[in-house]
Amino acid sequence: MTYCCGLRLKEGLVFISDTRTNAGVDQISVFRKLYIFGKPQERFIAIQTSGNLATTQTVIGHLRNQIELQENINLYTVNSMFEVAQLVGKTLRKVIADVTEDTLEQSNYYCSLLVGGQIGQGEIQLYNIYPQGNFICATPDTPYFQIGESKYGKPILDRALTYDTPLDEALRCGLISFDSTLRSNVSVGLPLDFAIYRKNSLTVPKAKRITQNDEYFQIISSQWSAMLRESLNKIPKPSEVYLT
């Protein structure tokens, strides 16, 4: 499985992805699921992938190929993030259709994608793209999307993250969401990749990698566990009425 989380906040965008893939429990590998595209001063695009690995890699392959072959419509020629979402959605839909015409079987090849970024003076955007090629867009009311094993890490995002959360606090909150997921589900695993984009910077930040030895993640992971247990102990115990 996979866990990817994309945040579209007032100050900018945060993307965090794990890297574990598995075909059964005896074939576990590390694959990147966060891809960065862009040209400084012009555009920044990040894509996160979840689902069938052959499908996601082929989608990324096509998107890169379109750029290399200088096709009319590619990630570097489209004019807006909306057009980026359309291009990625169309590409994804085609990749799945290429594998099988049997619509019932198609779900075996499904994947979901998060696509975020900024082009020129346009707004920053974050899209959740479905296997059918259609998509929804993050808003201040719903400032984050998750794909893959999303449930373990959702409660902390629901409680602590808002559109106005600063980027550094959002990264911290997102990493705790990952820590919760890593602890409860072995199909999500380190290392993590993340990227942070500050609104209107039009830089192309490289994805950074958090490995087992990352000092900050170790702090988060150990402190958070200790604090949860401490907080739990501070909550009054149920009275006798509840226990008899």
Place this chain on the structure above:
Amino acid sequence: MTYCCGLRLKEGLVFISDTRTNAGVDQISVFRKLYIFGKPQERFIAIQTSGNLATTQTVIGHLRNQIELQENINLYTVNSMFEVAQLVGKTLRKVIADVTEDTLEQSNYYCSLLVGGQIGQGEIQLYNIYPQGNFICATPDTPYFQIGESKYGKPILDRALTYDTPLDEALRCGLISFDSTLRSNVSVGLPLDFAIYRKNSLTVPKAKRITQNDEYFQIISSQWSAMLRESLNKIPKPSEVYLT
């Protein structure tokens, strides 16, 4: 959907269930999913249900009917918790088979059950019973089972619950697991039913109900949210290295 959680601890058993059922999003109802059977001084049996409501209610109906008709084998005649699990499993399997012979279609009628309790001098036990009628048993290594929407509430159990946790702390931890689930998934809803059985007491505690107005649950819910945000703020923010 549903969320039920059963704990088999050193001191005894804890069962917590929500009560929300839904057929689509426009048909939401309240149904009990925690059933208590027993005879004081002799046996205590609790059953939690998740999945197709017609199936689970029919299973409970059969189990009650077996008792009323004084059939040779019923919940009040079997000699051990293992035999209880076998009886419930066999009953469940038969209920599903009665609805359809098409094994592919059967999964539409699936449900999962947790069954725990104690008979006479036997050990306390907790079983997770699958739609096929087979089952697994909780142990000190794995002292809890969840059925239904289990993922949101799993991280706190994984971090804070062990076999040695006292019953009052276990109830507190379990209710926080429910609070996390309630916040992040509308298909799980109040009121909650819970029951606590102290090992070797051979009492038959009634299930208690936690409604929206329950004072203790309100305390848990509001304090826990505040403490999570407070704890989050105590964790150092990522350094500039992470943000650029």
